[in-house]
Amino acid sequence: MIALKIISLIIWLFIIPFGVGLLPAYLLPEKDRTPGAVFVYGYFVMFALFELVGIPIVIFVTYHSFSLLSYLFTALSLALGLAGTALTWFGGKKGYKLAFWKREELKQMALEEKICFLIFFLLLAFQMYMLFTRASFDGDDAYYGVQGVIAQQLDSLYRINPYTGRSAPLDVRHALALIPVYEAFIGRMSGIHATIIAHSVVPPVFLALTYLVYFQIGKRLLHNKKDMLPMFMIVLALLQMFGNVSIYTNETFLLTRTWQGKSLTGNFILPGVFLIFLCLFENNAESDKKVSKGTGYWILLACVNLAAGVSSSLAVLLSALLVAGLAVLFAAYKRKFSILVKAALTCIPSAVYVLTYLIISH
Amino acid sequence: MFGIFMESLVIFKLYTGLKLLIVLFALSWIYLLVTEKDKRVRLLFVWAPPLIILLFLFPISRKLFVAAGLDGETYYRILWTIPMGVITAYASCRLFSRHKRIGLIITSVLVILCGSLVYKNGYISKAENLYHIPNTVIRICDLIAPEGESGQAMVVVPEELVYYVRQYNASIRMPYGREMVASQWDYYNEVYEAMEGTEIIDLEKLLEATRKEYCQYIVINPVRQVKGDPEKLGLQLLSTIDGYRVYKDPVAAAEVESWGQYYEED
Numbered sequence: 001m002i003a004l005k006i007i008s009l010i011i012w013l014f015i016i017p018f019g020v021g022l023l024p025a026y027l028l029p030e031k032d033r034t035p036g037a038v039f040v041y042g043y044f045v046m047f048a049l050f051e052l053v054g055i056p057i058v059i060f061v062t063y064h065s066f067s068l069l070s071y072l073f074t075a076l077s078l079a080l081g082l083a084g085t086a087l088t089w090f091g092g093k094k095g096y097k098l099a100f101w102k103r104e105e106l107k108q109m110a111l112e113e114k115i116c117f118l119i120f121f122l123l124l125a126f127q128m129y130m131l132f133t134r135a136s137f138d139g140d141d142a143y144y145g146v147q148g149v150i151a152q153q154l155d156s157l158y159r160i161n162p163y164t165g166r167s168a169p170l171d172v173r174h175a176l177a178l179i180p181v182y183e184a185f186i187g188r189m190s191g192i193h194a195t196i197i198a199h200s201v202v203p204p205v206f207l208a209l210t211y212l213v214y215f216q217i218g219k220r221l222l223h224n225k226k227d228m229l230p231m232f233m234i235v236l237a238l239l240q241m242f243g244n245v246s247i248y249t250n251e252t253f254l255l256t257r258t259w260q261g262k263s264l265t266g267n268f269i270l271p272g273v274f275l276i277f278l279c280l281f282e283n284n285a286e287s288d289k290k291v292s293k294g295t296g297y298w299i300l301l302a303c304v305n306l307a308a309g310v311s312s313s314l315a316v317l318l319s320a321l322l323v324a325g326l327a328v329l330f331a332a333y334k335r336k337f338s339i340l341v342k343a344a345l346t347c348i349p350s351a352v353y354v355l356t357y358l359i360i361s362h
Numbered sequence: 363m364f365g366i367f368m369e370s371l372v373i374f375k376l377y378t379g380l381k382l383l384i385v386l387f388a389l390s391w392i393y394l395l396v397t398e399k400d401k402r403v404r405l406l407f408v409w410a411p412p413l414i415i416l417l418f419l420f421p422i423s424r425k426l427f428v429a430a431g432l433d434g435e436t437y438y439r440i441l442w443t444i445p446m447g448v449i450t451a452y453a454s455c456r457l458f459s460r461h462k463r464i465g466l467i468i469t470s471v472l473v474i475l476c477g478s479l480v481y482k483n484g485y486i487s488k489a490e491n492l493y494h495i496p497n498t499v500i501r502i503c504d505l506i507a508p509e510g511e512s513g514q515a516m517v518v519v520p521e522e523l524v525y526y527v528r529q530y531n532a533s534i535r536m537p538y539g540r541e542m543v544a545s546q547w548d549y550y551n552e553v554y555e556a557m558e559g560t561e562i563i564d565l566e567k568l569l570e571a572t573r574k575e576y577c578q579y580i581v582i583n584p585v586r587q588v589k590g591d592p593e594k595l596g597l598q599l600l601s602t603i604d605g606y607r608v609y610k611d612p613v614a615a616a617e618v619e620s621w622g623q624y625y626e627e628d
Contacts, residue, residue: 112462112463116466130481132489133488133489134481134486134487134488134489135486135487135488135489135490135494135495136483136485136486136494137485137486137487137525138485139525139540139543139544141525141529142524142525142526142528142529142539142540143540145529146528146529146532149528149529149530149531149532150528150532152532153531153532153533154532154533160532161539162528162532162539163528163536163538163539163540163541164535164536164537164538164539165516165528165532165533165534165535165536166535193493193530195493195494195495195529195530196492196493199489199492199493199494200489200492200493200494214447214448217445217448218448218451218452221403221448221452221455222452222455225455225456225459227462228455228456228459228462231451231454231455231458231462231465231466231469232451232452232455233451234466234470235450235451235454235455235466235469235470235473236447236448236451238470238473238474238477239383239447239450239451239473239477240447240480241477241479241480241481242383242473242474242476242477242478242479242480243383243447243477243480244477244478244479244480244482244483245378245379245381245383245384245477245478246376246377246378246379246381248376248377248438248439248441249377249379250442251447251480252480252483255480256480256483256485256486262439265439265442266439266442270442270443270445271445271448274406274445274448277406278402278403278406281402282402313432314432314433314436314439317430317432318439318440318442318443321443322443325410325413325414326405326406326410329405329406329409329410330405333401333405361431
């Protein structure tokens with residue numbers, strides 16, 4: 001039984017997101033199709049898909065809404081995962097491939113670099129161990145955590161007061177941020193209680209996702225000094241551990257409230273926007289002719305903007321504003337109006353989200 | 363306007379905790395400002411951060427933020443759009459690219475000295491189980507959990523347990539929850555007043571309030587004093603779990619049970 005639960009977790013936390021990530025990866029240059037990057041893209045798309053399927057259900061379906069969401073999301077994510085896998089498989093026959101780490105690269109790596117990577121992985125393992133074995137009290141769990149448990153145990157989405165259990169009108173303010181429901185979904189697929197998923201299972205995975213985003217950023221920033229990448233990761237890991245200078249920093253959220261949408265905003269969604277902008281303009285600069293002007297990245301950026309909704313309504317605004325601000329900077333620098341147009345198109349999901357919020361709240 | 367600016371400045375100060383880590387970030391940013399040549403990196407990590415800080419401090423931004431219906435207390439999250447960690451780590455890598463070992467040691471020591479270890483946070487404790495909620499709550503919930511899908515249970519628990527009960531079992535209802543315990547809200551609840559409003563719990567008063575809510579179970583904190591004899595008032599001690607006395611109110615229970623029968627007949 002436990003083995004089955006673990007297998008289900010592996011499928012839903014690793015294999016399917018990876019399969020889904022293969023879809024956008026198909027539109028990206030080979031160097032950006034590393035397994036880690038594909039995994040990150042997969043989560044961007046999975047969260048966006050969850051919002052796309054979940055929001056109409058939350059708004060229009062009162063009874064057994066979680067079951068309906070689970071059926072639809074299972075079918076769609078499996079379909080996308082299979083499509084990504086098929087695309088990679090058949091593309092492989094035409095020379096398309098992922099950028100796996102090559103053994104020669106590892107051999108070429110200096111001993112010092114290897115030791116530094118080892119230190120980083122030890123820090124990461126320590127942080128994961130602490131997330132698993134230490135309980136971090138947060139009053140917000142009485143709201144968000146319970147929403148997940150309600151979904152799993154009572155098959156209802158945002159129509160029960162989480163504090164008391166009484167029936168309530170749709171809680172518009174939080175109803176569009178579906179991360180507790182996503183965690184409950186993982187719980188349903190694996191047969192594990194939603195609170196265990198939120199507090200013990202998801203945190204190490206989300207932590208790994210954060211570091212994967214930072215790793216991708218580091219790779220692009222230090223492309224001329226690859227030997228510095230392990231140091232970059234160690235310093236970042238230390239900054240997460242010692243970034244608890246106040247209760248407000250994203251570092252504090254990462255290691256104390258990892259399972260909450262707020263942490264996801266500051267440590268996955270917003271760094272994700274920076275990562276995509278780094279890729280986008282690196283791509284243009286190097287004029288990769290196989291990929292048409294970064295279409296894949298713009299699509300990914302739209303997914304990030306929609307995925308932000310899974311965290312919180314504020315995350316949608318922050319992500320869209322960040323995209324808009326960075327697009328203005330790049331458009332001014334490159335003197336290309338088209339950048340603004342493309343960025344505006346990626347913000348359409350955010351606009352629809354805000355519009356939906358306004359309509360249902362009035 | 364100046365007042366709003368000062369408020370935003372205070373939020374910024376609170377965000378930094380007035381610890382030296384922000385100085386480390388500022389020095390890293392200055393270093394990149396002077397040395398970074400890659401235009402793409404300059405736009406993202408040199409020019410964007412001060413613009414965001416200016417926008418954050420600009421009074422109109424805060425007004426718009428609140429006018430958009432967003433919670434003013436979350437205004438600090440705008441600062442999350444500045445990748446302070448990436449800027450600090452990247453600048454240190456650039457600065458020490460020729461002296462990696464010493465550079466890593468110096469940067470690590472600076473981060474450790476300027477920051478604050480998250481695990482020293484008073485809210486972090488050893489988890490008692492995979493749920494990361496107290497075992498006591500689990501045992502209480504298992505004792506009173508309703509049977510079957512139509513079963514109902516409502517419990518009033520001491521303040522310190524309020525956060526956890528429904529994280530374990532959403533079928534268990536409560537007459538009040540975190541909205542009464544957290545200081546930022548100022549609601550009134552009769553059961554809460556009777557349970558937490560006085561130093562000594564007046565059981566008669568509490569029962570009067572809980573029966574209005576059809577609350578079948580009452581859990582009393584081990585150290586709380588109680589006025590009135592629970593047995594004489596008709597309460598039934600189900601169990602004592604880690605010192606917490608778990609009572610069943612047969613009057614409320616019978617009332618709730620009669621609903622169940624009514625619906626079954628219906």
